Amino acid sequence: MKAVQRALRGHLLVDKRLHSQLIDEMIKEDPDIQILLDHAVEMYTFLLRGETM
Template identity: 70%
Template sequence: MTQEDPEIQILLDQAEELYSSLLRGETTLADATCSEILIKLETAIEKKKHELKQTSKTSQLC
């Protein structure tokens, strides 16, 4: 999925950086859970799931 959607890969990379920051103690858990990166990642994943669902429905009709 990330090869097809570079935006998701970028967000995953940013989420990994956020996680590393959390492990190093540079970010609090409260800040990490409210992070804009995670919100954007969740939105992008939901959008991709919806697209895949629509594609699946279309291919079943053929």
């Protein structure tokens, strides 16, 4: 069971890093993407709190 947990944790860490690299490359090509990402994070935070914008 521990081996499965370690494998899954490792997979999630690699997946997170790959997504980070992809987003970094996208931002380099089009800096306006950062504005959209910031807005998405803001909206997500509001939703988690049960608030509306």
